[in-house]
Amino acid sequence: MLDIRRISTSRWWHKKKSWTFLGIFLFLVFVRFSKGSIYKDFYYFISKPFWPGQFQKEVILKSIKQESLINSTLLKKDNIRLREILSLQESSNNDYISAAVISRKTGSWWRQIILNKGLKDGVEIGSAVIGPGGLLGRVKNTSLFTSSVTLLTSPESKLGVWVDRIQINGLLVGVGDNYPSLILYSKDADIKVGDFLSSSPASTLLPPNIPIGIVQSVDEPSKAKKTAKISLLAKPHVIDWVQILKVKNFNE
Amino acid sequence: MNKFFIKKLPIIFFIFVPIIFLWHPNWLGFLGVQPYWPLFWLLPWSIIYGSINGLIFGLFLGLILDSVTLDSNFTQIPGLMLCGILFGRIELHRDFLVGHFRYGLICSFGNFLCGTLYFLQILFKNFSYSNFLLFLPSFQNILAEVFLTGFFAPLICSQLLRMFKFSRRKLN
Numbered sequence: 001m002l003d004i005r006r007i008s009t010s011r012w013w014h015k016k017k018s019w020t021f022l023g024i025f026l027f028l029v030f031v032r033f034s035k036g037s038i039y040k041d042f043y044y045f046i047s048k049p050f051w052p053g054q055f056q057k058e059v060i061l062k063s064i065k066q067e068s069l070i071n072s073t074l075l076k077k078d079n080i081r082l083r084e085i086l087s088l089q090e091s092s093n094n095d096y097i098s099a100a101v102i103s104r105k106t107g108s109w110w111r112q113i114i115l116n117k118g119l120k121d122g123v124e125i126g127s128a129v130i131g132p133g134g135l136l137g138r139v140k141n142t143s144l145f146t147s148s149v150t151l152l153t154s155p156e157s158k159l160g161v162w163v164d165r166i167q168i169n170g171l172l173v174g175v176g177d178n179y180p181s182l183i184l185y186s187k188d189a190d191i192k193v194g195d196f197l198s199s200s201p202a203s204t205l206l207p208p209n210i211p212i213g214i215v216q217s218v219d220e221p222s223k224a225k226k227t228a229k230i231s232l233l234a235k236p237h238v239i240d241w242v243q244i245l246k247v248k249n250f251n252e
Numbered sequence: 253m254n255k256f257f258i259k260k261l262p263i264i265f266f267i268f269v270p271i272i273f274l275w276h277p278n279w280l281g282f283l284g285v286q287p288y289w290p291l292f293w294l295l296p297w298s299i300i301y302g303s304i305n306g307l308i309f310g311l312f313l314g315l316i317l318d319s320v321t322l323d324s325n326f327t328q329i330p331g332l333m334l335c336g337i338l339f340g341r342i343e344l345h346r347d348f349l350v351g352h353f354r355y356g357l358i359c360s361f362g363n364f365l366c367g368t369l370y371f372l373q374i375l376f377k378n379f380s381y382s383n384f385l386l387f388l389p390s391f392q393n394i395l396a397e398v399f400l401t402g403f404f405a406p407l408i409c410s411q412l413l414r415m416f417k418f419s420r421r422k423l424n
Contacts, residue, residue, distance in 0.1 A: 021308060028315040036270075036319030043274050103274045107284030108393050109370055110321045114274065155374045156325060176374065177389030178284070237284065 310336030
């Protein structure tokens with residue numbers, strides 16, 4: 001008997017389709033690891049005709065009023081403190097980039113905005129993004145033309161904040177709705193509805209005294225910590241124009 | 253050229269899924285939540301091409317959507333892959349009208365699955381923080397998304413299914 005060796009053509013590597021799928025898979029893995037920068041740049045070009053115009057006056061003016069009121073109170077206090085502690089350095093920072101919001105996801109799980117300024121405009125990862133009212137979030141990722149900002153409401157966002165009235169630091173954690181939670185690791189902290197939050201003067205990530213929000217409700221204390229719901233001053237679902245503060249070690 | 257576009261119709265729609273996901277049209281939202289767009293594409297694709305294809309393209313969609321969202325700790329891949337497999341096991345209903353509304357129920361269920369899996373990841377990651385704070389907004393998110401996805405699915409899925417079938421017929 002002749003034993004004819006049959007060359008199999010049914011192996012997966014003999015099929016063109018398998019290689020196509022493998023190619024697509026590798027490409028998508030590349031897209032994943034480049035944090036979707038190709039997609040975001042593509043989106044930048046096709047969304048260009050629909051970028052926001054300069055309106056929304058009512059909402060913005062109201063937020064600006066609140067912001068300037070809080071800002072001036074903070075600046076007064078800061079000035080007094082500065083006079084007392086002469087070694088403290090200048091805290092104001094005017095080095096910013098203006099950008100338009102070209103994509104916004106402010107509901108559901110994913111709370112982020114994409115801005116029309118990217119690496120080519122000098123945006124760096126970690127920069128603080130502020131809008132009318134105060135802090136919106138921090139730049140998490142940049143592509144050539146765009147930058148993506150994690151909003152304070154995102155479940156990924158955790159930020160050290162300063163409660164000015166009781167002079168205490170707390171942790172602001174996004175929980176996936178419009179009201180992030182403030183966690184104070186002290187059961188006896190005397191936090192009240194209406195207290196306002198700003199970025200911590202001791203922060204190395206953010207410039208000091210950027211208004212963040214107002215305490216909306218205080219929960220029952222549990223296990224040596226106190227939590228409160230915060231109403232943010234800057235409203236990411238309506239803001240079309242923002243400012244990106246350039247990264248700098250703010251405690252230097 | 254025209255033939256090429258007809259042939260590649262599902263893939264062209266596939267490319268547009270992340271674009272709509274990023275676009276996030278507010279006027280379509282409910283409680284600030286959007287329908288879960290990838291399921292609208294995945295359902296007709298899996299019904300026509302089967303579970304294995306559903307699984308593979310669930311993975312592909314998950315990879316792309318994970319890369320355009322910033323949450324590097326959480327992933328949409330498991331939910332979409334599971335939906336791809338489940339949707340592939342569904343057969344088309346003879347009655348047009350019943351089939352039409354069935355898409356809504358199936359997509360709602362798929363969305364509930366994806367939302368729950370995503371929520372579990374967030375819960376697991378934020379275990380050290382007060383978890384009860386997460387529950388209420390998360391349930392609201394899931395329910396609003398399930399409602400919206402179920403609401404739009406009959407409209408969008410049946411149209412896409414028709415187009416994908418047409419494209420496949422031209423292919424054969």
